[in-house]
Amino acid sequence: MRRFSAVLACVAALLTCPVLAEEAPAGMQPDQGATYQARFLLGVEALHAGNPMRAVAIFEPLLAETGSPRVKLELARALYLLQDYERSEQLFREVLARPELPWRVAENIRVYLDEIDMATGYVKFSVGVVSDSNPRNFTNSREVMIGGQSLTVVPPEDNRHVTGVRLSVRGYRPLDEKHRTTAFFTASYSDFPGGTFDRLNGDFGLARAVPGLPWLKAKAGFEGARLDGRTLYRFPYVGALAAMAPSDGYRLLGELKVGRLQVLQMPHLDSDNLFLVGKLAYPPALGLAFSNEATLERAKAGEAAYSYRGGSLGGSVVWPSDTWDTRFTLYGAAGVRKYDGIDPFFGDRRQDTRFTVSLDLLRPSLRIRGYRPQIGVVYERTDSTLDFFSFSKLGLRFQLES
Missing domain, CATH: 2.40.160 (Porin)
Structure with a gap:
């Protein structure tokens, strides 16, 4: 429910976004444009109704016919709700790479990409x-x-x-299919001339979802640091x-x-x-x-x-x-x-x-x-x-x- 609410909020914000306005193939007749728009709105209604599978069935052929970035974005959201994270991430990143993308839309996409990272590690x-x-x-x-x-x-x-x-590294990995238990770690090492101020920092542990x-x-975790080779x-x-x-x-x-x-x-x-x-x-x-x-x-x-x-x-x-x-x-x-x-x-x-x-x-x-x-x-x-x-x-x- 939390994720679906976020989807609805983002969809509403993007419906008026001019850069993601519906695009249609060159030479398209006006009645065809109306048909594309009607099909797009049907997909959006499916998302609002909590039916991402039907939305995917509408958006996939529509994207193949129009190449519209707005359709691509809504398809990515629907795939996200279906937990098809690999395809969803690919489409999100293709939209994010557009040079004229409004920054607010880009920030919303990054929220989804962060959520995908948390789901897949x-x-x-x-x-x-x-x-x-x-x-x-x-x-x-x-x-x-x-x-x-x-x-x-x-x-x-x-x-x-x-x-x-x-040098720094950070990671996060679910340890079970339902993502109840996860492992996390961060580490950084700073190397300075002479070695006096060389420093190693680390933090790692496990997290477990609370039932209900x-x-x-x-x-639970362990954090520590070493300076100049000493703890x-x-x-x-x-x-x-x-x-x-x-x-x-x-x-x-x-x-x-x-x-x-x-x-x-x-x-x-x-x-x-x-x-x-x-x-x-x-x-x-x-x-x-x-x-x-x-x-x-x-x-x-x-x-x-x-x-x-x-x-x-x-x-x-x-x-x-x-x-x-x-x-x-x-x-x-x-x-x-x-x-x-x-x-x-x-x-x-x-x-x-x-x-x-x-x-x-x-x-x-x-x-x-x-x-x-x-x-x-x-x-x-x-x-x-x-x-x-x-x-x-x-x-x-x-x-x-x-």
């Missing part, structure tokens, strides 16, 4: 070049207060701008994923993680952690696409000085420019993390305020050996009541994604 790779102006997240301050005394801070010699290569609640999945942290967790049914173009997603964080090099930071995130995507408006996210976090360590609670608010704006054939994505977020006790080393209670701003550029029509290029810049800043933990950094990235 996927593995996607990316490779790119990344830079970091402050790889150690070292303080910007040159004087800090420790034990009531002002001390001069000397930055580490190796904390300089670095540029390296990043198709929008909810329970999950940075381990985080086994359990949690839940929620994807509420789309309504009037809105889409709400949520995720919960609860687990035990282990920091091998600094065991005083070991803690029981809770992390909650919610994301809301809005229907396109004014030629833009908007989304918001909110996070809550809680960490309970052995000492109050290293236990904290916090949260953040963020949002993104996507502007697809037909003139430049480019998608601009602007993201911004601000958050606060408050610690429970006095830091024994600095003699004061820590509170961090964090800011992140990023801009990414993507050309949807451009492919390099089947990979899609994307460039971006990100600025991060943390202001802390303990100057030693205040820092800022600028990062650049260029990546090719499958």
Whole structure:
């Protein structure tokens, strides 16, 4: 029902789309055009009536006769409802490749392609070049207060701008025919000159649909990282994923993680952690696409000085420019993390305020050996009541994604 409702919403939005207006063969008589249109409307009515099989029976010969991209799109939707994902994906991608396709239609098609990926599974790779102006997240301050005394801070010699290569992979695979149980994994490896800042990140696990609640999945996984060949942290967790049914173009997603964080090099930071995130995507408006996210976090360590609670608010704006054939994505977020006790080393209670701003550029029509290029810049800043933990950094990235 959720998927069928999404189909109806998209069909209604596209009926007035001029670029996908009915096309007929050259030299066609006016009465033939009326016949084609009548047959097309019969197929649309079949979709509205919840009969995708009849819609396919109408759209397939109509597409062979007219080659209309609008018929092709509706046929792709009908095949999707019949779970003929291979043919559906092929037709969706053929429509998506059209140079004059309105961006709102393209965004709706990408939603379907994502749903097909979730139904059939996927593995996607990316490779790119990344830079970091402050790889150690070292303080910007040159004087800090420790034990009531002002001390001069000397930055580490190796904390300089670095540029390296990043390889990433992510995947998702249903493990049974009804897609009740799925496996997921993500991993990335960053390689920098000298090896000091080489980093490996990974997250993998299983998710299981909750009986009677198709929008909810329970999950269990393991997250970890290694830096310069040494384990940075381990985080086994359990949690839940929620994807509420789309309504009037809105889409709400949520995720919960609860687990035990282990920091091998600094065991005083070991803690029981809770992390909650919610994301809301809005229907396109004014030629833009908007989304918001909110996070809550809680960490309970052995000492109050290293236990904290916090949260953040963020949002993104996507502007697809037909003139430049480019998608601009602007993201911004601000958050606060408050610690429970006095830091024994600095003699004061820590509170961090964090800011992140990023801009990414993507050309949807451009492919390099089947990979899609994307460039971006990100600025991060943390202001802390303990100057030693205040820092800022600028990062650049260029990546090719499958």
